[in-house]
Amino acid sequence: xxxxxxxxxxxxxxxxxxxxxxxxxxxxxxxxxxxxxxxxxxxxxxxxxxxxxxxxxxxxxxxxxxxxxxxxxxxxxxxxxxxxxxxxxxxxxxxxxxxxxxxxxxxxxxxxxxxxxxxxxxxxxxxxxxxxxxxxxxxxxxxxxxxxxxxxxxxxxxxxxxxxxxxxxxxxxxxxxxxxxxxxxxxxxxxxxxxxxxxxxxxxxxxxxxxxxxxxxxxxxxxxxxxxxxxxxxxxxxxxxxxxxxxxxxxxxxxxxxxxxxxxxxxxxxxxx
Amino acid sequence: xxxxxxxxxxxxxxxxxxxxxxxxxxxxxxxxxxxxxxxxxxxxxxxxxxxxxxxxxxxxxxxxxxxxxxxxxxxxxxxxxxxxxxxxxxxxxxxxxxxxxxxxxxxxxxxxxxxxxxxxxxxxxxxxxxxxxxxxxxxxxxxxxxxxxxxxxxxxxxxxxxxxxxxxxxxxxxxxxxxxxxxxxxxxxxxxxxxxxxxxxxxxxxxxxxxxxxxxxxxxxxxxxxxxxxxxxxxxxxxxxxxxxxxxxxxxxxxxxxxxxxxxxxxxxxxxxxxxxxxxxxxxxxxxxxxxxxxxxxxxxxxxxxxxxxxxxxxxxxxxxxxxxxxxxxxxxxxxxxxxxxxxxxxxxxxxxxxxxxxxxxxxxxxxxxxxxxxxxxxxxxxxxxxxxx
Ligand SMILES: Cc1ncc(C[n+]2csc(CCOP(=O)(O)OP(=O)(O)O)c2C)c(N)n1
Ligand SMILES: [Mg+2]
Numbered sequence: 001x002x003x004x005x006x007x008x009x010x011x012x013x014x015x016x017x018x019x020x021x022x023x024x025x026x027x028x029x030x031x032x033x034x035x036x037x038x039x040x041x042x043x044x045x046x047x048x049x050x051x052x053x054x055x056x057x058x059x060x061x062x063x064x065x066x067x068x069x070x071x072x073x074x075x076x077x078x079x080x081x082x083x084x085x086x087x088x089x090x091x092x093x094x095x096x097x098x099x100x101x102x103x104x105x106x107x108x109x110x111x112x113x114x115x116x117x118x119x120x121x122x123x124x125x126x127x128x129x130x131x132x133x134x135x136x137x138x139x140x141x142x143x144x145x146x147x148x149x150x151x152x153x154x155x156x157x158x159x160x161x162x163x164x165x166x167x168x169x170x171x172x173x174x175x176x177x178x179x180x181x182x183x184x185x186x187x188x189x190x191x192x193x194x195x196x197x198x199x200x201x202x203x204x205x206x207x208x209x210x211x212x213x214x215x216x217x218x219x220x221x222x223x224x225x226x227x228x229x230x231x232x233x234x235x236x237x238x239x240x241x242x243x244x245x246x247x248x249x250x251x252x253x254x255x256x257x258x259x260x261x262x263x264x265x266x267x268x269x270x271x272x273x
Numbered sequence: 274x275x276x277x278x279x280x281x282x283x284x285x286x287x288x289x290x291x292x293x294x295x296x297x298x299x300x301x302x303x304x305x306x307x308x309x310x311x312x313x314x315x316x317x318x319x320x321x322x323x324x325x326x327x328x329x330x331x332x333x334x335x336x337x338x339x340x341x342x343x344x345x346x347x348x349x350x351x352x353x354x355x356x357x358x359x360x361x362x363x364x365x366x367x368x369x370x371x372x373x374x375x376x377x378x379x380x381x382x383x384x385x386x387x388x389x390x391x392x393x394x395x396x397x398x399x400x401x402x403x404x405x406x407x408x409x410x411x412x413x414x415x416x417x418x419x420x421x422x423x424x425x426x427x428x429x430x431x432x433x434x435x436x437x438x439x440x441x442x443x444x445x446x447x448x449x450x451x452x453x454x455x456x457x458x459x460x461x462x463x464x465x466x467x468x469x470x471x472x473x474x475x476x477x478x479x480x481x482x483x484x485x486x487x488x489x490x491x492x493x494x495x496x497x498x499x500x501x502x503x504x505x506x507x508x509x510x511x512x513x514x515x516x517x518x519x520x521x522x523x524x525x526x527x528x529x530x531x532x533x534x535x536x537x538x539x540x541x542x543x544x545x546x547x548x549x550x551x552x553x554x555x556x557x558x559x560x561x562x563x564x565x566x567x568x569x570x571x572x573x574x575x576x577x578x579x580x581x582x583x584x585x586x587x588x589x590x591x592x593x594x595x596x597x598x599x600x601x602x603x604x605x606x607x608x609x610x611x612x613x614x615x616x617x618x619x620x621x622x623x624x625x626x627x628x629x630x631x632x633x634x635x636x637x638x639x640x641x642x643x644x645x646x647x648x649x650x651x652x653x654x655x656x657x658x659x660x661x662x663x
Contacts, residue, residue: 055353055385072383074353075328100299105328133299136308137325148308149297149325151315156325 009036012046014066021060025220027178027204031125032061034181034202035094038188049092050084052077054106056098056132057206058125075106078113081120086264092192093120099140100130103159107139114168116262117196123188124161124199127206128214135209142247145214165199166255172198174253178205179228187253196261203227203249275451279442282410282449283349283375283435284309286417287319289457292373293344294322298332300354301387302443303377307349329354333361333374340370340432341479343469345421347372351439352379355393359400365432366401367495368470368479371424372432375417378406378540379439380627388628389438391539394568395592395601401495403433403502404569406539411449412566413437415519418452419509422461426509428501438541440628452517460516499570506567523572525564526579528554532561534643535580537606538589539565542624542631549636560640565602573609580610585618585643589659591625599623599656618647624659635659 013036022028039046051067053059055074062069070080077095084093102110102124113120129147130136137147137154140161144153165173172194176184184202191198205211205223212218215226227249234252237245277285283306287295295314297307313319326332332348339346350358355376365372381392394404403423407413413435420433437443452460470479483491507522514520525543528550529535536546543564553560563579563586565572580586588607590600597604599621610616620643624631639659646652 072385105298107327130299133301133304134308136297136299136304139327148304149299149311149323151312154325 009040012036012066014064017064020064023208025207028057028061030178031202034185034188037185038192042189052080052095054101056101058096058098061096075101078109082118085119095122097122097124099126100138103161104139111168114165114170114197117169117171117259119196119261121191122199124201125204126201127204127210129210131206131209135213147213161201162254170199171196171257171259173255175201175251177203177227177231179224196259274448276446276448277410278444278446279410279413279437280305281309282414283417285451286414287347288313289454290421291319291321292347294339294346296324296326296332296335296348298326298329300351302439303349303351306375329357333358336372337365337370340372342471349375351377352381352393356381362397362400369430369498370432371430373420373424374434376434376436377439377443378436386627388440390626391592394436398601403431405567406436408540408543409442410447414449419513422509423502423505426505429498429505431498431502441541503570523567523575527562529561529563531559533559533584534640535561535563535583535586537563537586545631546636549633553640571605576609581613581616583617584647587620587622587639587643589622589624593623593626620654621656622659629660631659
């Protein structure tokens with residue numbers, strides 16, 4: 001008889017919340033796996049991790065994890081995290097943020113958490129749109145994309161979230177995609193071990209909304225392929241000019257440095273690290 | 274006749290009114306109104322600017338920008354989106370800006386829930402906005418058309434929010450009458466110069482600091498606007514009826530004339546209540562309904578006239594305002610009636626939170642309870658919760 005084997009990461013999952021709510025082919029499931037793989041490889045104490053989601057598809061990832069988690073206000077994850085870190089600096093705080101959540105409605109908090117070098121890890125699931133509400137244009141939607149609120153293509157420029165984080169003061173910043181599992185897991189591990197504000201942006205496929213409207217395909221593979229074809233490594237990108245880099249997603253690590261982390265200005269003594 | 278859900282009915286009205294700018298931030302289910310409008314504009318069916326902004330707060334702030342420079346502007350929202358607009362709503366009404374918004378009335382978190390109740394609009398009841406509630410798609414369409422005319426009246430100049438119940442009205446199709454474009458244009462009388470607080474020829478600052486010397490007077494000026502709207506709402510509702518044969522007032526009465534017992538409520542549940550009244554009338558019970566359409570300004574004088582002769586009434590609030598004796602509709606109805614010599618007994622009910630159903634049976638039970646209480650010597654009414662697990 002064939003022995004039924006369970007996924008070794010299953011122990012981190014809140015079984016009673018299954019089946020999950022993600023669409024077939026959505027990148028959120030992959031990213032959940034990458035995160036658990038990183039935690040497992042590092043043998044982190046799962047009881048000392050708090051996960052936070054705002055509102056959105058991405059924001060539901062923490063619901064399936066056996067950690068304490070907060071969920072439910074669009075855009076305010078980093079403000080919550082700041083409060084937690086002030087009172088319980090011993091806990092590891094991981095934020096699963098949608099692109100809309102992090103840099104549209106929550107953009108202000110993002111700047112200030114970066115500026116303070118708040119000691120948290122942000123895993124940004126960039127699916128290029130507001131997915132949960134049905135596929136509307138977001139500040140991350142590529143120029144000319146068709147969405148439900150830009151029926152013939154968006155005519156607004158996009159935000160480069162990684163550049164923004166670096167310039168605002170974040171101390172670990174990288175960008176990968178769901179098509180690059182090895183690099184992504186490696187980078188999440190680095191981020192989790194990093195002391196200070198760490199951001200891992202993961203370009204992710206949303207076949208149901210971004211795929212169907214912007215790329216005219218509901219096929220997750222095709223959306224992944226689109227991400228892959230547009231992606232270019234940082235080392236290669238360094239040799240290209242601005243024109244050649246137009247419409248390209250640059251993958252790699254953008255910063256990895258040390259700087260004192262935010263521990264409040266009155267409650268705790270600032271220690272050099 | 275066209276089969277339209279509440280969202281599409283609102284979008285259709287906006288297409289005909291053609292505001293200068295429509296502002297959009299996603300929220301379920303009101304985003305469907307904005308998506309429909311985005312498509313109308315992209316297809317050249319209406320001539321407006323469509324703007325995707327970065328948050329609900331920015332949406333209302335942008336509306337303030339458009340309206341204060343004299344433009345007509347519309348947005349739609351619900352639930353958390355309306356809650357996030359809170360601060361800006363007060364600015365809009367105090368600056369007397371005739372903004373119109375559609376609200377698909379949806380509950381407030383936590384926990385997150387997508388369904389209907391009136392928590393979102395009710396939380397804004399002191400924001401200085403005119404608040405109109407719609408029972409179905411037809412009323413959604415008609416109310417939006419009337420809203421601009423009310424808001425822009427020079428004696429009113431007060432923003433208006435038009436509510437429809439989330440999901441049950443916003444996403445369900447009904448056959449409705451859509452007027453011809455020319456009819457709407459004539460009704461709206463768009464040639465009227467819209468009011469602008471930004472006037473390049475005569476520069477002035479709006480919204481600056483005002484100390485205790487004049488602040489009170491400023492607020493009373495604002496209050497005059499919404500007080501003046503009482504007459505305007507009535508006139509606009511009548512003119513609308515004269516033109517299109519669908520008349521509107523502050524509220525609709527149903528079998529109320531000779532009724533002894535009545536239910537008061539707002540929006541989509543009125544359909545259920547009408548059916549319950551029909552059923553009970555067949556059995557000879559003297560029951561009726563009052564469906565409130567305009568919650569702000571609250572029509573307390575007219576309610577006195579319609580309600581004072583009843584034996585008792587049940588006020589059904591679709592919102593929980595923790596720590597109060599009944600919901601806002603109950604409290605305001607009580608306040609309206611209290612100083613009368615002869616007044617009915619008023620029962621507070623809370624129902625339908627987060628989309629919880631209310632059925633014919635529930636409403637019939639309310640009438641039965643009221644009647645029994647009256648026959649058995651009244652007693653002080655306690656709050657009751659309809660269809661709640663024990
Ligand atoms: C204050 C507020 N405004 C709007 C919404 C509606 N809303 C829910 S999810 C969402 C967007 C989610 O997009 P994103 O953060 O990119 O996550 P995704 O679903 O794409 O993973 C929006 C606008 C809300 N919940 N709260
Ligand atoms: Mg997204």
